[in-house]
Amino acid sequence: MADEKELRYDPAVIEPKWQARWAADPGMYAAEPHSSGKPKYYVLEMLPYPSGQLHMGHVRNYSIGDALARHMWMRGYNVMHPMGWDAFGLPAENAALKNNTPPREWTLANIAAMKRQFQRLGMGFDWATEVTTCFPDYYRWNQWFFLRMYEKGLAYRKKSKVNWCPDCATVLANEQVIDGRCWRHEDTIIEQRDLVQWFLRITAYAQELLDDLDKLEGWPEKVRTMQRNWIGRSEGTEVEFTVENRAEKIRVFTTRVDTIFGATSVQLAPEHPLVIAMSAEDAGLREQVAKLLEEQKKAREAGDIGTIEKHGIPTGKFAINPYSSELVPIWVANYVLIDYGTGAIMSVPGHDERDFEFAKKYAIPIRRVIGSADPNAEEPELPFVSEDGVLVNSGEFNGLGCHEAQKKLQKVAKAKGFGEATITFRLKDWGVSRQRYWGTPIPIIHCEKDGIVPVPDDQLPVLLPENIEITQQGGSPLSKVSDFVNVTCPKCKGPAKRETDTMDTFVDSSWYFYRYTDAKNDSAPFDSKTAQYWFPIDQYIGGVEHAILHLIYSRFWTKMMRDLGLITNGEPVERLFTQGMVLKDGAKMSKNRGNVVSPDEMVARFGADAARMYSLFAAPPDRDLDWQEDGVAGVSRFLGRVFRIVTRYAPAARAGAAAKAENPQGVALKLLRKLHQTTAKITQDFEGRWHFNTCVAAIMELVNEIQGADAQLAAGEVPPAVMHELLQTVVLLVAPFAPFLAAELWEELGGDGAVLRQPWPKSDPGLAKEDEIEIPVQINGKLVSLVRVPAGSDAKVIEASALAEEKVKARTAGKTVAKVIVVPGRAVNLVVK
């Protein structure tokens, strides 16, 4: 054991030292031009909202991405690893109200604070391409895209029922409503209001968004399934029922037109136009419908919308089934949704669970129209919802299979003009208007004479005015800024008013990753050739909470930009990784629970390397991670061991820098073998599995083994050349996970240049291979013994040594070995009777 006074591992000294050096070399994380000849690799983590503080979820997210980026740099790729700020949004306005600080000021101060945290953590971002979405040089392109979409009919205005959050005092997209509540205010019930809103026609891409999910093989199946469900494609038929003694018609949407002869009523959503019309004439009906709506509202407040009891009101009117001419009663029902399909259904209680439940309750006739395909079989019990059967009680269609019948019925409907095959999506157009201040102004002018007039491109950006008064009531804050509102119409030069709504902030994050590739461009959102070089993103890393919102909008935006001719790729992201949450005491960290762990505190106590490495070590990246401070302390102790062992033998290693390790023996061979095995394991993991927790464990094993040989190292039993390879490689393997320590030790070992520019170590399979291995010997599947055989021994050799083994002999004595199964290199199993 070396007895001279040793240096102590002190991250509080090492880390700021390297942070300062890296800050002085801003180009070190910059991507190279396309002409570099290296293969490109775009690694991206989701950009944070500048709340003012990084949290542990961020530390984990960016530790994963940074490890990957560093590894890819060392593998010789041209890496792009950018960072930016999702800087628009409501919290800035709330803060403004609370602290009397302008949103811009508050946001920029938060960005500065979080950028310091990123730098203190040693994250390798190229700050030269930093994107801040609240800056005019960014959001002008939101406006530019909006105008392009307006020209193509992809941005349009309509009056509609919208989701209104009373706490946000603004409209929410469908995607932002969770169980009837606001995604930011769990306790706030969303109200329905009628407002004129801007929409983006994402439904124009519904089919493609769905189809292309199949191509996204690098995405978690879970996310693809969630998106598929969200898009909710449904093939069916629309059928028009005429109403007895009225001019209106009722269109119903059904996926089971084959059951239409079993329709015994027609059900309308309470908000259906015909219900409104009939209510206007019938005070009794009006009252009951109002009650129904009130019930729904209450259920929504109680959070059990979806499970409330089915409830209906007979209107006393009848609809005519166009196939059978049968008269069926028209009801208003609380389980029919106005915003799906046509807001009206035919009710087939014999073959639909919900209709069955409803019919039972109100004694509506239940009729079998699908029977068993096998004439000898007993008829299945109702409700029978399977499509595996044949039509009965269906006139001329009797005997047809369900699918066949559907096609035939559709043909008839089409021919007679009362219906057709249709495809319905659950996905709705994206409402982007927000009655808030801190967002991208929608570049539209309303002129009394010319109507809606787009702001001409050369007048972009429409700047968000500063020094305005933020209030929480009464519509958009911008509507009170007369300098902003009152303009001249670009067409007629007459007086006109600006649109005062701003855009949903998900617009900002839908294309920010393209801007990174050309962040300073002031004549286009980005250069197409440059984007073509970098896209698609090779690896995107973020939380699964964005599986629907951000990731579906981004896919839409990419397709839209492709159709504008800006890019050639149809999907933005090749591989997606969704990391698990960071928990504390088994629960999500939150101020309410008082279980928030601050990254700053962790860094102050244990250092950035320890915090980062722990976040990778404590669990596989895709699983939830319970933050345990003792665990961070453990990783910190491990880093201390690495520091000590490397500094202790750095002089020996430096002495071996020029030499070559010839034919190593004994402990030197043993350590080299472990080294090359570890290198292979970690390299492999970066390529596929991403189990960084076991990578860190493997490095720990390696370091433990080196330390276990301390006496032999001190005695000089390992040649300097081997010491050199050993210690340098340990440092390089650690580098993606603990960049500060790696930099310090690399310098200590006399290494040339930045660690980031070193080639990633290569594992020599010959060196990594053991020359002798242990093979378990089982008798009837139970482990009995182990035998040592030369590596690569064939089955005969292994069998012979297994049978010769003492314990095996003892147990097989007097018995018959019926069978011997040898899996070379793996196991031997004797079947003994």
Next chain:
RNA sequence: GCGGAAGUGGUGAAAUGGCAAACACACUAGCCUUAGGAGCUAGCGCCGAAAGGCUUAGGGGUUCAAGUCCCCUCUUCCGCACCA
């Protein structure tokens, strides 16, 4: 209700169908003393004095061999939830 993921020591966890519990945390015992959130050595699934036996939520199955594959049940978490 539907869909998905998961269930392994006191804890976080590991294990291409082939030695269950690697690596760490906590704990126990000992050593060291520049008394540090330090370092070193050893032990640490359960039963048992030992030999040995048992053990991956529970039950069944496939297999020479199952934590791993199949079926059923239970539990937890996540997503969707009257989508016609």
